[in-house]
Amino acid sequence: MNVLQSDAPLIVYVDVKSPYAFVAIRPTLALEVELGMKFDWRPLTLDIPSYLGSAEKKEGKVVASSGRSAKVWNAIRYSYGDARRYAKRQGLILKGTEKIWDSSIANIGILWVVEQDRDKLGRYFEAIFPSFWKRELDIEEVQVVKSCLTEAGIDSDGFDDFQSGEGRVLHDDLQPQFHPHGIYGVPTYVLNDEVLFGREHIPYLRWYLSGQEGPAPDIAYEIESC
């Protein structure tokens, strides 16, 4: 799978452990419905410690941290607070994570849903994202991800083998392709080989995919309820 190529009009990369992806899911799903299109949703499992340092929290307090300056902490605090207020507008709860999760199994779940029952992808996102961000899910457990699949009405028989076999290979093959192709975070949208990071591009995506009438809109976080 080439990270920039798809038969769909738009590729969307997301990661369950990203607060930015969390608040982009509903607006992006809404755009899909609005345009009557099917986007090509794919996983991008962020390697956060490699570029933002790492940290572990217990009961809201940092108990371990490495590679993070005061400036990085300020930026992270702002980012979480910012994502939290937009989540709230969507009726969602976003609690800061207590560790940097390995979200690969949950993300391989995206590949599974696309392969098994594409039309239920939105339900899978609804089953896994909000609960994870309320700190109710251990997404490193295969059984937990399977429960989310079941909750979304997706058959999870065979997911054990998929997440450790074919799905893992697909997922792992994507990862080293990201940086060389200009992709570094989530949500990332790929439109005709152009890489657009962040949900602030949704107005532009709508404009482009619906025929480019009138002037192109500027970046914006849309605030209409989803």
Next chain:
Amino acid sequence: MLTAYIDFKSPDSYLAIKPILALVERHSIAVAWRPFRTSEREVPTVTDNSSVAKMHRSVRATSRCAIHQKYAAYQGINLQFPESIGNTDLALGALALISGDPLPFVKAAFAAYWTDHADLNDPAVLAPLISETIRESFAFDKKKFINALESAQAEILELGIVDAPAFIIQDQLFIGREHLPWIDEIIRTET
């Protein structure tokens, strides 16, 4: 009242000016323009042996440049990055000290940096820029400018501002022009 924190060398700040002014026109609101020194970085040069962190920074910086140019073009701006990132401290210090309407200075300083790639830390460049745009009597005092910026910077960091453009309205902090729809909503609710 909307407070906008900007840096002349920040492409994000530059591209926020037109949308901010459109907001001002829509709602007839006042904007307090404040300086905030950003930490713009050159795109790191990477090799096959570069760390993942350095690769990430390089990919991110390259992508951001392309995105700035893309949306600049839609604003009718031919955004050309200077060969190296300039120091804008003196101009930011001047902004901190202007007591009247600084908008003509703000526009002129952005144009000087992004169109002429002028050195906004050079008194020879800055002095005429100030005299042409600011009506108030404004003695050019380099030390005073820098002290004003440092003092403003320390206060602003306390507010949690980490980048520009940043906006404060009704005690809420927003960083980036992508938040203007929410800011617009706050203004509409206020009035």
